[in-house]
Amino acid sequence: MKLESSVIAPRSTVLSTHAGLWWGLLGVTAFSFTLPFTRIAVDGLSPLFIGAGRAVVAALLAGIALAATRQRIPTRVQWWRLAIVAGGVVAGFPLLTSFAMTTTPASHGAVVVGLLPAATAVAVVVRTGERPNRSFWVFAIVGAVAAVVFAALQNGGLGSLTAADLLLFGAVLAAAIGYAEGGLLARELGSWQTVSWALIVAAPLMGVLTVVSTIQQPPAASPVQWLAFGYLAAVSMFLGFFAWYRGLAIGPMAQVSQIQLVQPVMSIAWAALLLHEPIGWATAVGGLAVIACAALAVRTRLKDRPRTDRPPREEES
Numbered sequence: 001m002k003l004e005s006s007v008i009a010p011r012s013t014v015l016s017t018h019a020g021l022w023w024g025l026l027g028v029t030a031f032s033f034t035l036p037f038t039r040i041a042v043d044g045l046s047p048l049f050i051g052a053g054r055a056v057v058a059a060l061l062a063g064i065a066l067a068a069t070r071q072r073i074p075t076r077v078q079w080w081r082l083a084i085v086a087g088g089v090v091a092g093f094p095l096l097t098s099f100a101m102t103t104t105p106a107s108h109g110a111v112v113v114g115l116l117p118a119a120t121a122v123a124v125v126v127r128t129g130e131r132p133n134r135s136f137w138v139f140a141i142v143g144a145v146a147a148v149v150f151a152a153l154q155n156g157g158l159g160s161l162t163a164a165d166l167l168l169f170g171a172v173l174a175a176a177i178g179y180a181e182g183g184l185l186a187r188e189l190g191s192w193q194t195v196s197w198a199l200i201v202a203a204p205l206m207g208v209l210t211v212v213s214t215i216q217q218p219p220a221a222s223p224v225q226w227l228a229f230g231y232l233a234a235v236s237m238f239l240g241f242f243a244w245y246r247g248l249a250i251g252p253m254a255q256v257s258q259i260q261l262v263q264p265v266m267s268i269a270w271a272a273l274l275l276h277e278p279i280g281w282a283t284a285v286g287g288l289a290v291i292a293c294a295a296l297a298v299r300t301r302l303k304d305r306p307r308t309d310r311p312p313r314e315e316e317s
Helices: 019-032 034-041 047-069 076-100 106-113 116-128 134-154 163-189 191-216 223-250 253-275 281-304
Strands: none
Touching: 019 223, 019 253, 034 076, 034 106, 034 223, 034 253, 047 076, 047 191, 047 223, 076 106, 076 163, 076 191, 076 223, 106 134, 106 163, 106 253, 106 281, 116 134, 116 163, 116 253, 116 281, 134 163, 134 281, 163 191, 191 223, 253 281
């Protein structure tokens, strides 16, 4: 018996022209809590436990979803590509941001991570061999420079980047590579299926790291910190992708993908409301500069590409 993928609406269903945008916004809203909740969790749990443990919990959920819908097993080549996705979005980004949040405010991290949409666009260009015009590269480079200058000035001046900043830039690079490869692979395996299989690929390593972190520093968190960890595992690492990829599937994909640009703004707002972090002029200006450059880079690339707003292919089994 074949089960239809949950992220693609049946063709007979009439969807609002704004449905894709609303699903995309729901996914981005879910992701926007990631840095603030990581900042809360690291006060009681080790960053290694947070980064690895959340992936283990998400992998359990992914395994249940894959088994329940009887998804087909990826091919040998697809397993290697899934390893790239896993290295970027399952291991790289969560671990690096968890360690970064031990020493830097969530609002600061949100501005740096605001470079992610442009970085992802660059990764896709490199991966697919696209040749965008010069404006794309100008906006992407200016955005990167703006993020570096912001991080340096907040730490006391140019040339004063901290280890946390380097971790955040590494997280952006890892996620961009993972998103780019995952986006291509989703055309073959399906969107949420790609993320789920990537979680399965990373599960053995993440499980070992979770055990090691537990031995080195036994968890001693408050209920609030455990709730923050639970959110990171169930929503940021898994359920958020269902809404995000459903929005992309409904489309128009080009417009929905740009909703990601509001994520750093929302993260900064949550940091102020939940963590009472002061939002000074430097954070506001830096955030706007990075987001503006990312938006221009993404829009420039989209204008250069042929219009292919059809949803990614979803496999049935």
